[in-house]
Each structure stands twice: as C-alpha cells, then as structure tokens.
Amino acid sequence: MSWLPRAKNEAAAHPATELDAVFGHRPDLYRDYRDFHALFWERPLVDPVLLELCRLRIAALVGCESELGIRYQGTLDAGLTESKIAALDHWHDDARFSERERAVLAFAELFVRDPHAITDGDARAVVHELGDAGTVAFVEALALFDGFARFRVMLGVERTTDAVRAAALPVVGDASSY
Numbered sequence: 697m698s699w700l701p702r703a704k705n706e707a708a709a710h711p712a713t714e715l716d717a718v719f720g721h722r723p724d725l726y727r728d729y730r731d732f733h734a735l736f737w738e739r740p741l742v743d744p745v746l747l748e749l750c751r752l753r754i755a756a757l758v759g760c761e762s763e764l765g766i767r768y769q770g771t772l773d774a775g776l777t778e779s780k781i782a783a784l785d786h787w788h789d790d791a792r793f794s795e796r797e798r799a800v801l802a803f804a805e806l807f808v809r810d811p812h813a814i815t816d817g818d819a820r821a822v823v824h825e826l827g828d829a830g831t832v833a834f835v836e837a838l839a840l841f842d843g844f845a846r847f848r849v850m851l852g853v854e855r856t857t858d859a860v861r862a863a864a865l866p867v868v869g870d871a872s873s874y
Contacts, residue, residue: 714853715762733840734866737768741833742826744768744865745776749797750804750834751841753784757808760845762854770865778860796825800834807838 719726737744748771755763767781783790787801799821806814823831848854 713762715848718851718853729844730866731868733844734868734870736833736837736840737770737865738868741830742837743774744771745774746797746800747771747834747837748776749781749784749787750800750838752781753787753801753804754808754838754841755845756784757805758842758845758849760849762848763841763845765858765860767860767862768865769862772862799825803834804838807835808842 716726719729736742736747740747748768752764754760767776780792783792784801787793787798793801799818803814803818803822806818819831822834826834
C-alpha cells in the first residue's frame with residue numbers, strides 16, 4: 697500500500713491497481729505515461745519478448761514486486777514461458793537464452809546497475825541485434841522500465857497478491873490495458 701493517500705477525483709474513483717490510485721493525483725501525466733509505454737508494444741522496433749525479458753529483469757534488479765507480477769499476454773502468446781522467466785536470474789549460463797537475448801539482458805543489467813560500465817562492445821552487440829532505430833527504442837524502453845519500477849518501489853505501489861496477472865499489451869489511448 698502506498699504512503700500517498702488515494703486521489704479524490706473522478707479519474708481515481710475506482711482504480712484497478714495501486715499505481716492507478718497513486719497516479720490519480722495526476723491523471724494527465726498518467727495518460728501520457730501510458731501512451732508512451734504503449735508505443736513500445738504497439739509499434740515495436742524491438743521484439744516484444746526481448747522487451748518483456750528486460751522489463752522483468754529490471755523489475756527483479758530494483759525489487760519491484762508489482763512489475764514482477766505482470767505478464768503481457770502478447771509475449772506469452774509469442775512463446776515466452778514461465779520457466780524461462782523463472783530462469784532470468786541465471787540468464788548468463790542458462791542454455792534457454794539465445795545470444796540475442798544475452799546481448800540485450802547484459803546491456804539492460806548494466807543500464808540499471810552502472811550505465812558508465814557499458815562498453816562499446818556491449819553497445820555494438822545490441823546494435824548488431826536490433827539495428828540503429830531498434831537500439832534507440834530499446835534504450836528508451838529501458839529508461840521507462842527502470843524509472844517507473846523505481847517509481848513504484850519508492851511510492852510503495854506494490855502487489856497485494858502473490859498471483860501473477862496476465863495483462864493485454866498496452867495500447868495507445870486505452871487506459872483499460874493497464
């Protein structure tokens with residue numbers, strides 16, 4: 697439960713999640729955040745499974761239980777499995793992870809832990825796998841995942857259940873997909 701009180705306005709009258717309740721204080725910003733987040737999934741320049749692996753790894757690194765409790769259905773439909781998700785802590789030496797996945801996960805971990813430690817080789821590996829435009833989109837997505845996972849942790853916006861929730865991939869302009 698967040699240390700912020702629930703917003704007392706029309707937009708926050710019936711929040712579906714604690715994040716909805718907190719963002720109810722600034723519905724204009726929440727709408728913009730949701731639309732920006734949706735762009736990475738709706739108009740993907742990066743394979744959504746790669747994004748989902750990185751989103752979940754970042755959530756684990758920063759200790760964001762609420763993010764860890766969400767699975768985007770489109771990534772599950774594309775072949776991402778719970779067993780692979782469970783192996784994320786050991787992606788370095790788990791044969792289930794491809795070289796492509798290893799390149800983006802290595803970059804994502806450095807992005808969170810020490811961005812100054814990202815080498816030219818780390819960056820080249822990502823550019824090789826994703827191309828120039830895909831790399832820009834990927835780094836923007838990492839910034840969003842990292843920043844808002846930390847935002848949730850800092851505000852105390854956490855899960856109220858241990859159940860994992862499948863959610864539709866976000867869609868621009870559709871608040872119900874969050």
